Amino acid sequence: MTKISDCIQLSGVLNQNNTDRLLDKVNELLSQQIKIILIDMQNVSFMTSSGIGALVAALKAVHAVGGELYICSLSEQAKTIFDLTKMGHIFKPLENRQEFEDKVLAQIN
Amino acid sequence: MSNMPSVVEKSTNFPSDIYSRMRQRIQKFYYLVILNLIVGVWYFYWRIAYSLNVHALWLSIPLLLAELYIYIRVAIFLVELWQPNWQINKTFGQKNQKADTKCSQLVDLLKQVDNIATEVSQAEQFLNSFQIQVQTEPEDIIKVLTWFEELRQSFIPTRAWLECQTVLGEAFDNAVCHAHKKMPKETPIQLKVEIFNNSMIIKIWDYGPGFDLEKYRQYKEKELVDRYAENGRGIKIITEVADYFSYTRQADERNCLLILKSFGPNTDPSQKDFNLLGYLYSFYQLILLSNPQYDRIKKYLDEEKKNIEYEIEQAKSEREKIFYFSKIFDRAIVNKISYLVAFIFFISPLAYFYTKTIPLKSYNFEFAIHFIPTILLNFLIFLMISWNITPNNNCSNPLEILRYFILGKDNFYNLKIKSETNCLKYRQKNKFIIFIYWLKIILYGLAIASISWGSYKIIQDGLERYANYSISLIWSILNLFFFLYF
Incomplete structure (x- = not known):
């Protein structure tokens, strides 16, 4: 059985500095036919609008191949910036990994 | 009759x-x-x-x-x-009145500016002011965030604090990626935070070529917001959070991004005076960000005053022709x-x-x-x-x-x-x-x-x-x- 979903664990500060790495990772998964991707932000202490931009780019890349992108475990600061940029409507962030497994993976299976 | x-x-x-x-x-x-x-x-x-x-x-x-x-x-x-000349000059009275009004307005403004300058110098000694200098290094954002976290005060609401933190990150990113785009890593970025009981002022200085924020704002206002855009959200976030912000070229070739954020009214009456000083200071920041600007305002006012005085003198001599x-x-x-x-x-x-x-x-x-x-x-x-x-x-x-x-x-x-x-x-x-x-x-x-x-x-x-x-x-x-x- 091929893996249909995978999780990207981010950590530290998500800013201009590491957006390319995030996109590379997403593209790598897509090339492995993994179309349901969860980005776990549990260990992201801080993110800037560049991080938002990178997430949007990732989302577009995933949608382009008919996949789905989820994010979970936003820190308070990340929630704030999602709120300020009104990105909540686009991403619909999940509370944590458990929610992802319960809602998304359960449906697929 | x-x-x-x-x-x-x-x-x-x-x-x-x-x-x-x-x-x-x-x-x-x-x-x-x-x-x-x-x-x-x-x-x-x-x-x-x-x-x-x-x-x-x-x-x-x-x-x-x-x-x-x-x-x-x-x-x-x-x-x-x-005599016919009072027919010609019949508008003189209105002119004179207008000049009087304008003159008194300008004098008031000048007085205000002078008063604020003194109040501000008094207020400065009460300020909770903190500074840090970092380099044009994306990793330095951690230094900035750590420094900022230490300044956290219990009376600042969490949401406001998070917003200020976010804005600070945006401002730093902006300095590194845009202002100092082609500049050496050693180029310093200075940050200053002033905390009042119900407001906060964040200032970031860079050595970039400068940028016309007002023009950008007008240009952006016309543009529809693309929700799927991959960049250009920085200024939008600052606009969303800040009660006021400006980006000004200073005489020392630095640019100052000033962000003013208030947390809402403070209920403690004993803090009232201090808050007032804070507000005065904020107001001062808005109009007198840097010395050359203050001088410019003063110079302008002085010139206007001179013009008006001349106008009034003219008007008076007209009046005496009667x-x-x-x-x-x-x-x-x-x-x-x-x-x-x-x-x-x-x-x-x-x-x-x-x-x-x-x-x-x-x-x-x-x-x-x-x-x-x-x-x-x-x-x-x-x-x-x-x-x-x-x-x-x-x-x-x-x-x-x-x-x-x-x-x-x-x-x-x-x-x-x-x-x-x-x-x-x-x-x-x-x-x-x-x-x-x-x-x-x-x-x-x-x-x-x-x-x-x-x-x-x-x-x-x-x-x-x-x-x-x-x-x-x-x-x-x-x-x-x-x-x-x-």
């Missing part, structure tokens, strides 16, 4: 507009004055051609000249009211001759009682026809003019009353004070004032003397020459009356 109430109403609406006031007031007795001038010409024609007592030219010629003098003086004054010829006439003749004229009027009835000579051929019917309308008309005008004017208004002669009537109180006093200071200068130079004092006493004596002598003569001689006696007596009584009145 039916429209008089509305005229009065208007004049209260525009009290400082000298021209409209003049026009309104002149309307009230315009025809009367014209009639007076015409009747005056008619009267003098008769006086010169038919009425002179050729047997007593020593008396009749001076009196005629004295009468002519008064007529000319009044005529110059009245004609000047209709009664220009009257003033020249007064300066050249009135001070020297008016008392001589008064002397002639006072001596004439006395001369009759002494020499039985009158300045006219006779006080006959023809005299009555010419003299009574003239004097009645003058008296009517005088009455109209002085109707609401009490001796408190400092009008010392009929012409002043006329001016008071036409110009209104404030303008009258402005003119009067000016001319009186000129007069005082003149009087201090010689002993003119003492001379006037004695002259007044002499005139007073003449009037009393002619009244008492006239009364004595009537009792002694009976009424053999009824008209001459009574007219001379009435004349001296009127002299006394005018003397006492002025």
